[in-house]
Amino acid sequence: MIDYEYIKPRNLEEVFSYLASFGKRAVLIAGGTDVMVNIRNKKLAPEALISLRGLRELAYIRKDEGAYHIGALTTHRMLKASSLVQEELSALYEGASQLGSVQIRNVATLGGNICNAAPSADTAAPLLVLDAVAVLRGPEGIRKVPLTEFFIGPSQTVRAWNEVLIEFEIPAEIGRFGSAYHKLSRRKAMDLPILGVAVSLSMRGEIIREARIALSVAAPTPIRARQAEGYLKGKPVQEEVFAEAGELAAQEASPRDSLRGQAWYRREMIETFVPRMFKKALDRVKNR
Numbered sequence: 639m640i641d642y643e644y645i646k647p648r649n650l651e652e653v654f655s656y657l658a659s660f661g662k663r664a665v666l667i668a669g670g671t672d673v674m675v676n677i678r679n680k681k682l683a684p685e686a687l688i689s690l691r692g693l694r695e696l697a698y699i700r701k702d703e704g705a706y707h708i709g710a711l712t713t714h715r716m717l718k719a720s721s722l723v724q725e726e727l728s729a730l731y732e733g734a735s736q737l738g739s740v741q742i743r744n745v746a747t748l749g750g751n752i753c754n755a756a757p758s759a760d761t762a763a764p765l766l767v768l769d770a771v772a773v774l775r776g777p778e779g780i781r782k783v784p785l786t787e788f789f790i791g792p793s794q795t796v797r798a799w800n801e802v803l804i805e806f807e808i809p810a811e812i813g814r815f816g817s818a819y820h821k822l823s824r825r826k827a828m829d830l831p832i833l834g835v836a837v838s839l840s841m842r843g844e845i846i847r848e849a850r851i852a853l854s855v856a857a858p859t860p861i862r863a864r865q866a867e868g869y870l871k872g873k874p875v876q877e878e879v880f881a882e883a884g885e886l887a888a889q890e891a892s893p894r895d896s897l898r899g900q901a902w903y904r905r906e907m908i909e910t911f912v913p914r915m916f917k918k919a920l921d922r923v924k925n926r
């Protein structure tokens with residue numbers, strides 16, 4: 639029988655207090671769309687579920703002078719409904735819009751997608767190309783971790799058991815970049831990606847000022863393709879340049895064979911979709 643205590647704290651202080659008393663025998667739950675599946679599959683057997691759903695103040699999308707701030711409890715539905723996200727953080731809009739189904743997006747949160755740390759998480763590659771920083775709060779205070787350092791293995795992150803993810807910060811200058819995300823999957827809805835490709839870039843005239851590439855389901859964790867990014871910096875916008883970046887990114891990836899797709903196929907799709915996403919992102923660059 640599945641048996642656990644369900645606790646619904648009213649504020650963060652209460653969350654920390656329950657975490658302190660249950661220790662690692664408790665699991666935090668937000669939308670529950672990963673946690674409940676894991677409990678049913680017997681991958682998790684917590685003594686207590688500490689719900690974050692009472693913390694509605696952690697569901698927001700804001701922009702100030704220095705950064706975009708997206709609360710950890712923000713649902714994918716909220717991201718999809720936000721014109722700010724659609725216009726200025728397009729890759730994240732595309733990731734959130736294609737995650738699960740309407741019903742899943744209504745309850746599932748951005749924080750849950752990232753803390754669950756699946757190599758296939760649809761918002762991971764978008765947040766990586768947007769230079770997102772995870773803001774964690776624990777009993778000792780706040781610490782900020784660039785998303786590039788957040789994932790340490792499949793389902794593993796640097797978050798300590800007594801820390802809560804509060805929000806994501808994205809530098810305001812990223813709003814001037816163009817960005818795009820492609821989810822390669824067999825079906826249009828309710829399917830995890832065979833591969834996820836996100837890119838972002840900023841331009842100086844016809845020269846690429848900066849470029850980012852992130853891949854999911856291409857390694858044990860979502861990754862940035864640093865060599866391909868370095869190659870693109872200072873290059874002119876040409877088809878051959880984006881094609882070369884795609885080849886470099888495919889070499890940097892370490893995909894595996896799985897039921898959803900073979901490693902060789904994933905590499906070929908990286909070569910295909912990196913240039914395609916750059917063309918899309920290029921149209922979205924502001925202030926060229």
Ligand SMILES: Cc1cc2nc3c(=O)[nH]c(=O)nc-3n(C[C@H](O)[C@H](O)[C@H](O)COP(=O)(O)OP(=O)(O)OC[C@H]3O[C@@H](n4cnc5c(N)ncnc54)[C@H](O)[C@@H]3O)c2cc1C
Nearest residue numbers: 666668669670671672673738746747750751753759760803
């Ligand atoms: C039918 C179905 C379809 C799906 N389709 C997709 C898909 O297409 N793409 C995709 O990427 N995912 C998909 N998922 C997975 C899931 O919906 C997402 O990962 C979702 O974003 C998880 O968010 P949640 O709020 O439900 O997380 P939860 O299940 O509540 O939590 C997930 C993990 O994060 C931790 N956690 C949550 N919030 C915090 C926080 N603020 N601080 C610290 N830890 C926290 C929890 O302890 C848990 O370990 C699907 C799931 C289902 C059931």
